[in-house]
Amino acid sequence: MSDHPSGPRGRGASANPPGRFEHLEVVSDEAPPDRVTTQYLRDDSRSIVTRNESPDVPFAVSINPYRGCEHGCTYCYARTYHEYLGFSAGLDFETRILVKEDAPKLLRTELDSSRWRPQVLGISGITDPYQPIERRLEITRRCLEVLAEYRNPVALITKNALVTRDLDHLGELARHDSASVAISITTLDVSLTRRMEPRTSSPRERLKTLERLAASGIPCGVSLAPVVPGLTDHEIPEILQAAAEHGATWAHWLLLRLPGAVEGIFSTWLEQTFPDRTDKVLNRIRSLRQGELSDSRFGRRMRGEGVFAEQIRALFQTGIQRYGLKSVAPRLSTAAFRRPGGYQVNMDY
Numbered sequence: 001m002s003d004h005p006s007g008p009r010g011r012g013a014s015a016n017p018p019g020r021f022e023h024l025e026v027v028s029d030e031a032p033p034d035r036v037t038t039q040y041l042r043d044d045s046r047s048i049v050t051r052n053e054s055p056d057v058p059f060a061v062s063i064n065p066y067r068g069c070e071h072g073c074t075y076c077y078a079r080t081y082h083e084y085l086g087f088s089a090g091l092d093f094e095t096r097i098l099v100k101e102d103a104p105k106l107l108r109t110e111l112d113s114s115r116w117r118p119q120v121l122g123i124s125g126i127t128d129p130y131q132p133i134e135r136r137l138e139i140t141r142r143c144l145e146v147l148a149e150y151r152n153p154v155a156l157i158t159k160n161a162l163v164t165r166d167l168d169h170l171g172e173l174a175r176h177d178s179a180s181v182a183i184s185i186t187t188l189d190v191s192l193t194r195r196m197e198p199r200t201s202s203p204r205e206r207l208k209t210l211e212r213l214a215a216s217g218i219p220c221g222v223s224l225a226p227v228v229p230g231l232t233d234h235e236i237p238e239i240l241q242a243a244a245e246h247g248a249t250w251a252h253w254l255l256l257r258l259p260g261a262v263e264g265i266f267s268t269w270l271e272q273t274f275p276d277r278t279d280k281v282l283n284r285i286r287s288l289r290q291g292e293l294s295d296s297r298f299g300r301r302m303r304g305e306g307v308f309a310e311q312i313r314a315l316f317q318t319g320i321q322r323y324g325l326k327s328v329a330p331r332l333s334t335a336a337f338r339r340p341g342g343y344q345v346n347m348d349y
Helices: 077-086 091-095 101-111 137-149 161-175 188-196 203-215 231-246 261-274 278-288 309-322
Strands: 039-042 049-051 061-063 094-101 122-124 154-158 179-184 218-226 250-255
Touching: 049 218, 061 188, 077 091, 077 261, 091 094, 122 137, 137 161, 161 179, 161 203, 179 203, 188 261, 203 218, 203 231, 203 261, 218 231, 231 250, 231 309, 250 309, 261 278, 278 309
Parallel strands: 039 094, 061 122, 122 154, 154 179, 179 218, 218 250
Antiparallel strands: 049 061
């Protein structure tokens, strides 16, 4: 394993591959800089709620306070969305972050509308709502404040321990069976985390986060996402045991996805970081994806198929049974939804 993969320190991607919509590519003979400073750009979106039509996603609506993610996870499927903004899925994705400063205001407008049907809102379906800049900007926190005021249920997923800062709003929602939090844990190997998910909370901090959430009465679970065949799949039982011991009550898993430019970004990182395992990992992925590194088909893209897919599935099922975990998050309720100064709407989710 290489201790110093090429590319800027503290970043997941080592370069900026051209976006799929770009017609020109600038090639430089200069070596990439040792460090790249993160830029924060204002996102002037006029709406905040995203509708989902994918059968693979467990909620119909979600919000994403940020576009791009400084966590820099090398495998992140959301990297491709940055290309629609004229940026690269590589370093741009983790160093040029679009910030939706008006998100809380837009969310309030949405919930105030008579057209809003109370329902579970996902945070976040694409990029992490608790990436480093959230500590200062508090956009996610202010969105949760709005949701708590309206008592609209929320299902949140993150890799960052900062979520415990918002135990007050999450606790208020949990009193009405309207909140759940999934902590994403890909590996318990600290060294691997630093290389694969360079700016996320450590595995130990994530486990402590589960413990604090559970102690505060907030339903919490663990998301093994993604499972990287040949690199992290052997950790499934250990992660499930640790999560259960720290308060998780449910678990789910997703298989590594490498759409578009992510395929090259992840493969390059693998070659630079684990040259001795590169062929094994990539061949294992292909065995789950009908010979390809990516598969966009609904129902298959999250789980894969074939012998190794069944082995992963069986390992997970055995683990949740052994450690007393459920395979689904608790059902959330909209029964307490209200519009401040208005009326309560009784409509169970």
